[in-house]
Every structure is written in structure tokens, then in C-alpha cells.
Amino acid sequence: MTTTPGTVTTTPIYTPEMVYHAEQPLLATQGLGLMKQAAFALATECARILKHQRPAGPSGARIVVLTGPGNNGGDGLYAAAELARRGAHITIITNTTPHPQALAALQHHHHPHITDDPTTIDTPHLVIDALLGIGARGGLKSPWDTWATHANTWRRHGAHLVAVDMPSGLDPTNGYPNPQHAHITADTTVTFGGLKPAHILAASACGTTKTHGLGIDTQLTHHNPTPYAHLVTGGHWPTPTEHSHKYSDGVTTIHAGSTTYPGAAILAVAGAIRATSPMVRYHGDCAEEVIRAYPSVVHGTGPTNSNVIGPGHQTTPQQLTKLLTDPTPLIIDADALTTLANNPTCQHHLHQRHTNGHFTVLTPHDGEYTRLTNHKPHPNRIQAATELANHYHCTVLLKGKTTTITDGTKTYLVHAPTSWAATPGSGDVLSGIIGALVAANPTTQSVALAAHAHAQATATTTHPIDAHQLANQLPHAITTIISNHKTTA
The missing domain is CATH 3.40.1190.20 (Ribokinase)
Incomplete structure (x- = not known):
């Protein structure tokens, strides 16, 4: 490959809207299959983190999953099902009806503790933030702001906090949290398709970002020859x-x-x-x-x-x-x-x-x-x-x-x-x-x-x-x- 001196190598960055449109053809053909792929990638990252933390890895690990009503919550629950299959103990914090298919998959391996009160939970080994996805705006409001505060406290006390796609409460495009509301601060963010602006602009809140293409990356490249921005590498x-x-x-x-x-x-x-x-x-x-x-x-x-x-x-x-x-x-x-x-x-x-x-x-x-x-x-x-x-x-x-x-x-x-x-x-x-x-x-x-x-x-x-x-x-x-x-x- 020949390049001109002064040129850069880059990783593309996409807006949430670009990712949403790229996902649609895959969702039309794969349905829940795409969510399960994302969840398996998430679970694999969580298992790697737990293995680094403790010799037994997921087996016996205490995991808390913060879930919202959308597909982000489904990703978190399907990932929890895979981790439960590997021996983890799961607690779900929710105030909505969890994604039914994902919850059923989890209950097939493990009967999780479900609550809306984080004060009853001791510091876990790992927290999965599956509250909001990349389409959310405006910060976290009650009771999710309280949950975020507890999650951040657990993190300070040694829990590894993994965000699904984006730490909840951050604006995915500009990376700014709403100053009136709490937001999640992650150690690791697992995202799908490609990087979003906040992964770079708010890197301190996202921690280490791991990207899994899942075929969305191919769709993004096909439909967006000019990405929103380019990260210089x-x-x-x-x-x-x-x-x-x-x-x-x-x-x-x-x-x-x-x-x-x-x-x-x-x-x-x-x-x-x-x-x-x-x-x-x-x-x-x-x-x-x-x-x-x-x-x-x-x-x-x-x-x-x-x-x-x-x-x-x-x-x-x-x-x-x-x-x-x-x-x-x-x-x-x-x-x-x-x-x-x-x-x-x-x-x-x-x-x-x-x-x-x-x-x-x-x-x-x-x-x-x-x-x-x-x-x-x-x-x-x-x-x-x-x-x-x-x-x-x-x-x-x-x-x-x-x-x-x-x-x-x-x-x-x-x-x-x-x-x-x-x-x-x-x-x-x-x-x-x-x-x-x-x-x-x-x-x-x-x-x-x-x-x-x-x-x-x-x-x-x-x-x-x-x-x-x-x-x-x-x-x-x-x-x-x-x-x-x-x-x-």
C-alpha cells in the first residue's frame, strides 16, 4: 500500500442514527438473532474481565444487571443468561417488565433475584449497565439516577462496571452528561457496529471501549462512505x-x-x-x-x-x-x-x-x-x-x-x-x-x-x-x- 506523507490512518466514527439505519436490514432478516450475537459478545467480554479478577472467572461471581425497557436491556439479560450458564449469580435491578425472551433465557439457567432497590445489594464483582442505549438523550431521572449513583459507588469499591453500547446518562453524540442528573461511569464499554462520538469525546466515562462489528460494521461502510468523523490512529x-x-x-x-x-x-x-x-x-x-x-x-x-x-x-x-x-x-x-x-x-x-x-x-x-x-x-x-x-x-x-x-x-x-x-x-x-x-x-x-x-x-x-x-x-x-x-x- 502506498500513501502520501502526511496522511493519517483512522477508525471511522458513526452517529447513533447511522447505526440505527445500518441495523435495520439485519434486524429484518435475523430478528432476535442479532440481539443474541451482541449479548454473546458482551458476555465474552464480561467473562474475560471476571477471569482477570478471580481464578474462577464467572463461576460463583456476583453480577448485577441494571435493565431498562428496550433492546439494551435485552442485550444485558441475554448476556446474563450466558454468564449464568457459566455459574454466575445474577441480580436484576429493574422497575419495568424485562425483555420477556431474554428473561426466559436467563431463567432457563438460573432464577435471578429481581429488585428495584439497590440498597439491599452488597458490592458485586461486576455490574452490567443495560439501562439505556445509544438512542437515549437527557440524562437519568428517578429512579435510574439513584441506581447510577449506587452503581458508581460499587465501582469505587471494586466492582467492574461494564456499559452496553454507551454509559447510561451520557449523550451518545457529544458525550456530555446532563449536569442535572447522574450518569454511569464505566470501566469498559462494549459497543456494536462501530465507535460513536461519545466513546472518544467522553472516553473517561466510557473506560476502555470494545467494538464488535456483528455485520453492522459492513452495513455502515456500505451506506456511509463518509462517516461522521475519523479517529486518528x-x-x-x-x-x-x-x-x-x-x-x-x-x-x-x-x-x-x-x-x-x-x-x-x-x-x-x-x-x-x-x-x-x-x-x-x-x-x-x-x-x-x-x-x-x-x-x-x-x-x-x-x-x-x-x-x-x-x-x-x-x-x-x-x-x-x-x-x-x-x-x-x-x-x-x-x-x-x-x-x-x-x-x-x-x-x-x-x-x-x-x-x-x-x-x-x-x-x-x-x-x-x-x-x-x-x-x-x-x-x-x-x-x-x-x-x-x-x-x-x-x-x-x-x-x-x-x-x-x-x-x-x-x-x-x-x-x-x-x-x-x-x-x-x-x-x-x-x-x-x-x-x-x-x-x-x-x-x-x-x-x-x-x-x-x-x-x-x-x-x-x-x-x-x-x-x-x-x-x-x-x-x-x-x-x-x-x-x-x-x-x-
Whole structure:
């Protein structure tokens, strides 16, 4: 397989509506058979977890199943039937009539204890959250909110909590819980067909997500050639060949830093230098500090393949306009975003860049997003980033634990394995990485790959680090990305 440097490998993400429509042909032909397949996959995951917890695995394990009235409850009960067949003791918490066929299957192996009062139950080994599926919205109300509170308490006391499709109480599209109501926090989420946005946007509430296709994945691919979003899992990092030289794979120019913030210039340059082997130029007020830190940097203007402006840089409208009216790919970050937000002339030139086919990237955090739009980001961060990208007709990277990158049509999510990158100057490093990759290949995928490397730089970190240490972790992260790409190519 041949891919262009700067492209990413991804896992598709689908909306609940996409999954619902993909399921219908299978439900029409398989009926309860599809539910039983899902339940067996769920039971297998639960048995694996129990085997890790205790030598006897499911045999003798105490399992609580929270069930609602829909198919999600049926999945949980059929799974409980399989676990009961393997010797587990089942308690069902419900205030509705359980799925009749699934309950009959469970009662064939075991007569479960059925109650609507969780206060009578000691901490179990495992809890299955089968209250609500991916079609639910609005949070958990009484008595389910009380059940969720008890389930979360059992989890804190050692029970492993497994959610069916989605932790109940989370919005499956934007991942937000309703702040007025409780929600489940899972250790493991077992989902079917494909990933949904909340599995990434609310990963801390979903725990480890296990996906089982069940044929739904094939239907999804067939009916949705363009998924809702793409989770970045790797990519093709630009690497030199025997014919490469310092100019051949893209020169980056960093316009950053000031007498007040010289560190921002050093960190942005560090990101660019650590990301690729070609030349990095620096243009700003901190040349002495930058060159002392990185003697290979060239000070001043000259031929370049990308411009980065903003980190620690007190950007004037005139400085930003000069780069906006230059056809060179442009990354606008930090203070330059504030200048853009406050200057209609700069905004006009940004719109003109799209008309002229020039590539531009905006990299706001939430506060900068608010300045650019005069409102806070929508709870659905995919929607928020898409709205900004479509307004300015450019690529937007909306920063966060899960970073959203979009050109308004195609969206990529980069989920950081840790939050240790949430430190001052981390964004400056990221802007330099983006500049380097955009210099090699000015596409939205290059921006997504840069964000992926930045996230992976903290993958093995278990303690606080500063932004300079983060930059120094980049070579290891990039080595891993290159190695994984060679393995899968």
C-alpha cells in the first residue's frame, strides 16, 4: 500500500442514527438473532474481565444487571443468561417488565433475584449497565439516577462496571452528561457496529471501549462512505530519502515570541525542529535566545513552505495581513487569533485566502474560539469546529483532551492518552509541529497527524512535564508512528 506523507490512518466514527439505519436490514432478516450475537459478545467480554479478577472467572461471581425497557436491556439479560450458564449469580435491578425472551433465557439457567432497590445489594464483582442505549438523550431521572449513583459507588469499591453500547446518562453524540442528573461511569464499554462520538469525546466515562462489528460494521461502510468523523490512529510521517536535502521536504518559518514571552518562540521552534529534518527559519524579536537554544535555526525571512504566527507574539494587524495576503500555507495561533478576531480587515483577507485556494489553519482553544465567534463552543465539539471551519473556509484545530480537526467537511479526532500535555507552552510546541508537516504537505490530514504526534508524546508519561520536555519526547513518538506505519503498510 502506498500513501502520501502526511496522511493519517483512522477508525471511522458513526452517529447513533447511522447505526440505527445500518441495523435495520439485519434486524429484518435475523430478528432476535442479532440481539443474541451482541449479548454473546458482551458476555465474552464480561467473562474475560471476571477471569482477570478471580481464578474462577464467572463461576460463583456476583453480577448485577441494571435493565431498562428496550433492546439494551435485552442485550444485558441475554448476556446474563450466558454468564449464568457459566455459574454466575445474577441480580436484576429493574422497575419495568424485562425483555420477556431474554428473561426466559436467563431463567432457563438460573432464577435471578429481581429488585428495584439497590440498597439491599452488597458490592458485586461486576455490574452490567443495560439501562439505556445509544438512542437515549437527557440524562437519568428517578429512579435510574439513584441506581447510577449506587452503581458508581460499587465501582469505587471494586466492582467492574461494564456499559452496553454507551454509559447510561451520557449523550451518545457529544458525550456530555446532563449536569442535572447522574450518569454511569464505566470501566469498559462494549459497543456494536462501530465507535460513536461519545466513546472518544467522553472516553473517561466510557473506560476502555470494545467494538464488535456483528455485520453492522459492513452495513455502515456500505451506506456511509463518509462517516461522521475519523479517529486518528497513526499515519505516514514525512521521512527523508537518499535525494533529500534541507529544502526538499518543506521549510517552516516561525513568527513567534516577544521580549515578554521569549519561551514561546523557543517552544514553537522546538516543535518544528523535532518534527522534521528540513530547515526551520525564525522571524521575530527573540533570535538570540532561539539560536542559542537551536543553532541550526536560520534567522530572517527567505523561501518557505509554511508560516506559523502567534505563539507569544504580540501580532499587529499589519503583520498578520502581510502573511494573510501571501499564498504560502499559514498557521494562525495564539495572539494572532485574537488579532484576527478583533480586525475585520484581517477576517476579509482570511476569506480571500479560500477564494484564492490558499491553505490556512486556525488553532483555537476554547477561549480563543469564543473570541472568534462571540460564543462558547457548542457542547458537540465536532459541530463547534465544523461551524468555525465553514465560517472562515479553512482548517480548524479545536484544542482539548480530544482535539478536533476539520475542514468543515471531513473531521478527525485525536484523543490524547494522558492529560500531561495540558501545560503552559504545549500549544506553542503543537503549532511548530503543524507548521513542519504543513510545509511538507498542506492538507487537513497533515494537521491531524501533527496533533496525533503531539498527543502521543505523552503516551508513556506518568508525571508532570513541561512543554520543553514534551518537545523532547516527540522523536520517540514519531519513531513509533513511523514504525507502526511500516508494520501496517
